[in-house]
Amino acid sequence: MEFKSLQSLRRLHPGWRLLQADNAPMIIAFFHRCFVKPNARALPASELENALEDYLYTLRIQVDAAVFPRAACEYLADWAANERGWLRKYYPQHSDEPHFDLTPATEQAIRWLTGLEQPHFIGAESRLTLVFDLLQQIVDGAETDPEARLRDLETRREAIEREIEDVRAGHLNLMDPTRLRERFLQMADTARGLLGDFRQVEANFRRLDRQVREQVATWEGGKGDVLDQVFGEHDRIADSDQGRSFRAFWDLLMSPSRQEELSELLARTLALAPVAELDPDPALGRIHYDWLAAGEHTQRVVARLSEQLRRYIDDQAWLENRRIMGLIRDLEQHALALRESPPRDLAMRLDEPAPRVELPMERPLYSPPMTPHIAQQVLEEGEADGDAGALFEQAFVDRALLQARIRQALQTREQVSLSGLLEQHPLEQGLAELVAYLALAADDHRSVIDESDQQTVYWHDRQGVPRSATLPRVIFSR
Numbered sequence: 001m002e003f004k005s006l007q008s009l010r011r012l013h014p015g016w017r018l019l020q021a022d023n024a025p026m027i028i029a030f031f032h033r034c035f036v037k038p039n040a041r042a043l044p045a046s047e048l049e050n051a052l053e054d055y056l057y058t059l060r061i062q063v064d065a066a067v068f069p070r071a072a073c074e075y076l077a078d079w080a081a082n083e084r085g086w087l088r089k090y091y092p093q094h095s096d097e098p099h100f101d102l103t104p105a106t107e108q109a110i111r112w113l114t115g116l117e118q119p120h121f122i123g124a125e126s127r128l129t130l131v132f133d134l135l136q137q138i139v140d141g142a143e144t145d146p147e148a149r150l151r152d153l154e155t156r157r158e159a160i161e162r163e164i165e166d167v168r169a170g171h172l173n174l175m176d177p178t179r180l181r182e183r184f185l186q187m188a189d190t191a192r193g194l195l196g197d198f199r200q201v202e203a204n205f206r207r208l209d210r211q212v213r214e215q216v217a218t219w220e221g222g223k224g225d226v227l228d229q230v231f232g233e234h235d236r237i238a239d240s241d242q243g244r245s246f247r248a249f250w251d252l253l254m255s256p257s258r259q260e261e262l263s264e265l266l267a268r269t270l271a272l273a274p275v276a277e278l279d280p281d282p283a284l285g286r287i288h289y290d291w292l293a294a295g296e297h298t299q300r301v302v303a304r305l306s307e308q309l310r311r312y313i314d315d316q317a318w319l320e321n322r323r324i325m326g327l328i329r330d331l332e333q334h335a336l337a338l339r340e341s342p343p344r345d346l347a348m349r350l351d352e353p354a355p356r357v358e359l360p361m362e363r364p365l366y367s368p369p370m371t372p373h374i375a376q377q378v379l380e381e382g383e384a385d386g387d388a389g390a391l392f393e394q395a396f397v398d399r400a401l402l403q404a405r406i407r408q409a410l411q412t413r414e415q416v417s418l419s420g421l422l423e424q425h426p427l428e429q430g431l432a433e434l435v436a437y438l439a440l441a442a443d444d445h446r447s448v449i450d451e452s453d454q455q456t457v458y459w460h461d462r463q464g465v466p467r468s469a470t471l472p473r474v475i476f477s478r
Contacts, residue, residue, distance in 0.1 A: 013105060014086055014103060014105040014106060015112075017085070017086075018084075018106060018109050019113075023068070026068065027086070028109070028113060031086075031106060033051075033055070034048065035101075036107065037283075039283075039290045039294065041101060041293075041294065042100065042101045043099060043100055043101075044098075044099055045073075045097055045100060046097065048076060049076060050072075052072035052075060053072045056068050056072060076089075076100065085103055085106075086106045087100045087102065087103065088102070088103050103203070104200045104203045107199055111193070177274035180272060180275060181274050181275065181277070188280065188281075191287045194291060198294040198298045202298050250295055253288065253291055253292060253295065259288060262288045266284065266285050266286075397429055397432050397436045399436055399439075399440065402440060403440060405424075406476050409421055409476070410477070410478050414478055415477045415478075416476050417455075417474065417475050417476075418455070418457070418473075418475075418476070419457055421437075421476070422457055422459075427457070427459035430459060430461050430462075430467065434459075434471075438471070438474065441474045441476065446476075446477040446478065447476050447477060448475040448477070449474055450472055450474075451472040453473040454472060455470070455471065455474075456468055456470045457469055
């Protein structure tokens with residue numbers, strides 16, 4: 001927070017430039033409507049341009065017809081320019097239409113403005129409780145004395161037993177409505193903040209990819225050295241505090257049991273009367289699905305960057321191999337020119353064009369195979385200690401049966417989609433059976449998995465709860 005640093009930040013940071021812009025209210029309101037509120041990661045240029053045209057038309061009616069005179073496409077091009085840096089314009093894979101996405105600096109500015117709104121109240125008590133909980137977790141996680149850990153656990157057990165006795169006696173210690181609303185607002189703010197972290201993670205990997213490309217373009221050493229440095233940079237980011245935290249967050253979020261637990265907790269929380277008085281955003285009920293979508297987009301971006309980097313390095317290797325082949329061809333032409341009249345002052349002759357290396361130990365002595373001796377043992381009777389019920393609860397997906405269903409459906413038609421096949425044969429074993437269908441499509445070269453077109457399938461689990469999954473369109477062919 002020095003004068004020169006703040007002066008440079010004011011001049012160079014895109015978020016600060018956005019707050020200083022003359023049309024900042026219009027720009028920020030449009031970004032919040034199209035990107036932040038629906039948690040949209042990337043929008044096609046045509047869709048975003050139509051949305052901006054409609055938004056400008058409404059503003060011109062409400063404010064003044066002469067306000068905001070430029071066209072929507074001009075505004076988008078200006079916002080995505082390097083001197084602005086508010087939008088990121090890029091071309092996705094297998095698409096000729098440009099897409100736009102918010103930059104992390106723009107999202108930081110919007111979140112800062114959101115925090116300027118007058119809150120319902122300041123949640124001092126919940127924040128103090130959170131401080132105590134975090135300090136307790138730090139102390140427990142760093143405690144190396146087993147006796148101290150046991151004393152702490154016994155103290156907690158005694159507190160839990162006292163609470164159980166109070167509940168059995170009919171004494172329920174409930175939170176008052178103020179404390180419930182306080183904690184809900186803090187939870188909602190933290191949950192929305194997680195969505196903005198994904199854009200920053202994507203920006204970090206894109207910055208790493210750009211630096212690596214610059215190193216490869218200007219590298220004069222061997223390809224092994226540049227690859228060693230590239231993977232070292234990638235591992236350094238993955239092993240950093242941010243990388244480990246993001247990986248732990250993603251692993252926790254991908255747990256099916258944790259997803260079901262989070263869905264149940266959100267539904268029960270939003271159903272509480274004190275929380276309903278706040279008129280919460282209905283999107284909070286599915287915020288964890290937005291986390292999954294944003295995390296999956298981040299994972300795909302990282303995978304796509306790795307694939308592009310591999311192709312980039314392959315192109316550099318192709319140029320190097322082309323130069324080597326040119327040198328070899330020049331040598332061959334010189335050799336052909338000297339074939340009829342070889343030089344007389346040749347100092348040495350080559351018996352073979354390449355050396356033959358034959359090591360004695362490459363031909364080991366014959367070793368007769370060992371005949372195993374199997375001793376017959378008598379099984380002793382006994383009683384099993386574990387629960388045998390788990391053996392009968394295993395789910396087995398018969399891939400041969402699924403393949404037979406696909407062949408039966410293709411007897412009367414040339415192609416059949418996975419959704420159409422599931423209408424005839426609904427899923428009986430849920431997600432495991434759906435994954436088996438995808439594996440069959442991936443193994444069959446005649447099948448098509450179109451990631452540009454999404455489809456949603458539905459089924460009921462063993463408890464009768466409706467489930468759904470969105471996946472690329474799968475088409476089986478003869």
